[in-house]
Amino acid sequence: xxxxxxxxxxxxxxxxxxxxxxxxxxxxxxxxxxxxxxxxxxxxxxxxxxxxxxxxxxxxxxxxxxxxxxxxxxxxxxxxxxxxxxxxxxxxxxxxxxxxxxxxxxxxxxxxxxxxxxxxxxxxxxxxxxxxxxxxxxxxxxxxxxxxxxxxxxxxxxxxxxxxxxxxxxxxxxxxxxxxxxxxxxxxxxxxxxxxxxxxxxxxxxxxxxxxxxxxxxxxxxxxxxxxxxxxxxxxxxxxxxxxxxxxxxxxxxxxxxxxxxxxxxxxxxxxxxxxxxxxxxxxxxxxxxxxxxxxxxxxxxxxxxxxxxxxxxxxxxxxxxxxxxxxxxxxxxxxxxxxxxxxxxxxxxxxxx
Numbered sequence: 202x203x204x205x206x207x208x209x210x211x212x213x214x215x216x217x218x219x220x221x222x223x224x225x226x227x228x229x230x231x232x233x234x235x236x237x238x239x240x241x242x243x244x245x246x247x248x249x250x251x252x253x254x255x256x257x258x259x260x261x262x263x264x265x266x267x268x269x270x271x272x273x274x275x276x277x278x279x280x281x282x283x284x285x286x287x288x289x290x291x292x293x294x295x296x297x298x299x300x301x302x303x304x305x306x307x308x309x310x311x312x313x314x315x316x317x318x319x320x321x322x323x324x325x326x327x328x329x330x331x332x333x334x335x336x337x338x339x340x341x342x343x344x345x346x347x348x349x350x351x352x353x354x355x356x357x358x359x360x361x362x363x364x365x366x367x368x369x370x371x372x373x374x375x376x377x378x379x380x381x382x383x384x385x386x387x388x389x390x391x392x393x394x395x396x397x398x399x400x401x402x403x404x405x406x407x408x409x410x411x412x413x414x415x416x417x418x419x420x421x422x423x424x425x426x427x428x429x430x431x432x433x434x435x436x437x438x439x440x441x442x443x444x445x446x447x448x449x450x451x452x453x454x455x456x457x458x459x460x461x462x463x464x465x466x467x468x469x470x471x472x473x474x475x476x477x478x479x480x481x482x483x484x485x486x487x488x489x490x491x492x493x494x495x496x497x498x499x500x501x502x503x504x505x506x507x508x509x510x511x512x513x514x515x516x517x518x519x520x521x522x523x524x525x526x527x528x529x530x531x532x533x534x535x536x537x538x539x540x541x542x543x544x545x546x547x548x549x550x551x552x553x554x555x
Contacts, residue, residue, distance in 0.1 A: 205279060205293065210300035213266055220386075220428070221304075236400075241315040249327040252312075256305050258392070260335035262385050263301040264342055271343075272351050280350040290344065298339040305332045371444060372460050375433060378440075383432050390428050394469050397422025402476035412485055416492060416529045419473065423493045424518060427500050429465055431511045434504045451551055458550070462497045469493060488535040495542040496525070502546035505553040 214221065244252040271279050282290055299306070309332050316325050367373060379387055401418030437444065449457075470490050477486055500518065507514070528538060 205282070205297060206300060208276070208279075209267065209270060209297055212270065213263065213301055216266070217262075220389075224304075237311070238315060241312045242319065242321075244312060244328065245316055245319070245321045245324045249324065249331075252328060253331045255392075256331040256335055258385075258389060259305055260302065260339060262389075264339055265385070267297075267301065267339065267343060268346060271346055277350070280347055283347045290347070291340065294340045294343045294347075295336065297343065298336045301339065302332055302336060305335070371447070371449075371457050372464070374441075374444075375436060375461050376464060378436055379429065379432060383429075386428055386432060390425050391468055393425035394422050395472055397425060398469050398472045399476055402473065402480065405477075406480050412481075412488070412535070413529050413532070415477070415481070415485075415489060416535060417526050419469075419489050419493055420496055420525055420529070421522065422469070423466075423496045424522065426465060426469075426497055427514075427518065428511065430462065430497055430501045431504065431514070433461060434501060438508075451554075454554070455547060455550055458501065459494070459498060462501065463494055466490075466493055466497065488539075491539045492535050492542075495539040495546070499542040499546040502549040506549045 270276060282293060285293065309329055312328050313325060316322055316328075367377070398419060401415055401422060405415050405418070470493075473486060473489060477489075481489070499521075500514075503517065504514070507517070509517075525538065528541075529535075
């Protein structure tokens with residue numbers, strides 16, 4: 202059991218270290234205890250379905266990783282577990298499922314604590330049903346995999362439903378790769394950004410605040426997209442290196458990069474318009490949108506200069522967010538802040554992108 206735990210659970214957390222680092226940064230470096238408390242109350246009283254969706258997405262990520270890992274040739278030894286008696290095998294796979302779902306279980310304990318303080322114990326059934334159901338599903342899926350050994354990836358031949366000529370532009374190629382190969386990362390990042398954006402504007406509408414509050418809140422919610430920007434950097438530097446040989450000028454490359462990040466932020470912009478159109482003027486909305494785009498472009502250009510892995514960039518991101526927050530609090534105009542971010546970003550991209 203120890204060998205399987207280290208080879209499966211430890212490997213999961215090792216390979217997903219960047220994802221969990223970003224999650225910890227948002228959960229404990231950005232959100233305060235008040236926001237965590239309010240989110241737990243929301244799941245208890247407003248939308249248990251939201252908790253089910255979040256747990257389900259996490260379980261899908263863990264299940265895909267688990268299945269792919271055990272199908273790789275070095276893990277052929279795990280199929281010896283089918284020789285174990287059924288109770289022992291079920292106990293072993295349940296322990297592995299518990300290990301993969303530890304963050305979900307820990308958060309369920311936190312919601313239980315909030316329910317105990319607020320006398321919402323009657324809602325705990327729906328909350329705990331989510332992780333327990335996912336444990337059973339993961340266990341059943343792993344048991345099926347143990348009984349059906351596979352140490353290779355079968356290439357399925359499928360006929361595309363829709364066939365069309367792809368646009369000859371790096372913007373489309375990059376976004377297509379992101380959707381096809383990093384779909385789960387895209388979904389999780391956009392979900393986090395959507396929650397942060399909506400929460401900021403809903404809180405802004407509860408009282409009379411100036412533009413600094415949404416500027417700070419939306420700047421923080423933009424950080425949920427840095428994982429996508431990092432994936433685009435990896436695509437450009439490792440998987441699509443021949444793209445640097447295309448006969449494109451530096452200005453065209455910079456424009457394409459800005460267009461890609463703009464399209465990534467379109468869902469965030471739509472949420473800003475949805476919840477902020479009655480609270481903010483058109484000029485204020487445009488300033489907030491421009492600030493979000495420049496923050497993401499500044500992060501991406503810094504990757505070309507430092508070439509650090511995702512988890513090691515989080516310290517730099519934290520310092521940048523604190524500095525930007527102080528500048529917003531001192532009432533520096535948002536277009537000026539956007540220029541402060543954009544001009545050095547273009548300089549870094551021009552100097553270090555090749």
